[in-house]
Amino acid sequence: MSQAPKTYKTGLTMALFPNGLGFGYTIMKNAITVEIAQSVAVKPRPISNTKVLTKIREKVAYYEPDTIVIEDYQNSRKSKRVSKLLKEIVKFCEERNITLHKYSRKDIRFVFSNFNAHTKHEIAKVISENVAYMKDWEIEKRKCFEGESHITGAFDAVSLGITHFYMTD
Numbered sequence: 001m002s003q004a005p006k007t008y009k010t011g012l013t014m015a016l017f018p019n020g021l022g023f024g025y026t027i028m029k030n031a032i033t034v035e036i037a038q039s040v041a042v043k044p045r046p047i048s049n050t051k052v053l054t055k056i057r058e059k060v061a062y063y064e065p066d067t068i069v070i071e072d073y074q075n076s077r078k079s080k081r082v083s084k085l086l087k088e089i090v091k092f093c094e095e096r097n098i099t100l101h102k103y104s105r106k107d108i109r110f111v112f113s114n115f116n117a118h119t120k121h122e123i124a125k126v127i128s129e130n131v132a133y134m135k136d137w138e139i140e141k142r143k144c145f146e147g148e149s150h151i152t153g154a155f156d157a158v159s160l161g162i163t164h165f166y167m168t169d
Contacts, residue, residue, distance in 0.1 A: 014065035015161035016056060016089060017153050018082045023052055024153025027063050031165035034133035039153035049085045056089065060096070068093055069164040072102040103163045111166045112159065124155040131158060 012035070017024040022042035027035040040059075042051045060068070071078070073086040093100040109118055115126045121141045128134045139149045 010064050010066055012063055012065040013067040013069060013161060013164060014060065014063060015069040015157040015164065017071060017156040017160055018052060018085050018089075019148070019153050019156070020047070020079070020082075021148075021150055021153065022047065023056065024151075024155070024157040025056075025059055026154065026157040026161050027065065028158075028161040028165070031162050031169075032131055034131050034158060034161070037133060037137075037154040037158050039151050041150055047081075049081060049088060052085055053088055053092070057092065060092075060098070065098065067099045067101065067164070069101045069103065069160050071160060072104040072107075075104065101164055101168070103160060103167065107167065108159050108163045111163045120152065120156070123159050124152070127155055127158050127162070131162075134158060 011029060013028045015026045015028065022040045024037070024039045026037040029035060040055055042048075042055065068089070070086055070089055073083045076083075078086070090100060092098075108123070112118070112123045112126060115130075117123045117126045121139065124139050128137055134155070137151060137154070139152060139155065
């Protein structure tokens with residue numbers, strides 16, 4: 001059963017950032033107005049694209065964004081599972097007539113180089129200092145043997161959203 005295309009605009013942009021734990025997402029109205037930012041961990045293990053895509057579909061149905069932003073998977077170091085998931089998100093957006101934009105890590109670093117932020121930690125710090133919703137969130141700089149914090153996905157999604165607004169304005 002296919003859903004009829006939307007005839008109204010919400011003005012919302014959803015940035016999705018799939019990772020090894022699930023995915024991070026954010027809902028934004030503009031570059032510094034974050035309505036919500038979350039990391040969704042998918043359990044139980046092992047993680048599967050079917051479970052992640054189901055949760056993404058739920059979030060899209062709830063927020064009804066006009067635009068979805070994802071990381072460009074074609075020339076990235078994403079795992080095969082995450083690359084396949086990103087391809088499925090592209091198909092999903094085409095089916096629902098949702099505008100889709102893709103940006104690479106290079107694009108994100110270019111945008112945040114204006115703030116002298118180049119690493120994930122530096123970018124997260126700039127976001128927490130400048131985006132009101134994220135002010136109370138902070139991720140510690142991780143050691144080389146530590147895994148990423150579960151909230152890193154939310155910061156990654158916000159960085160994608162900010163990149164989208166910077167590149168389209």
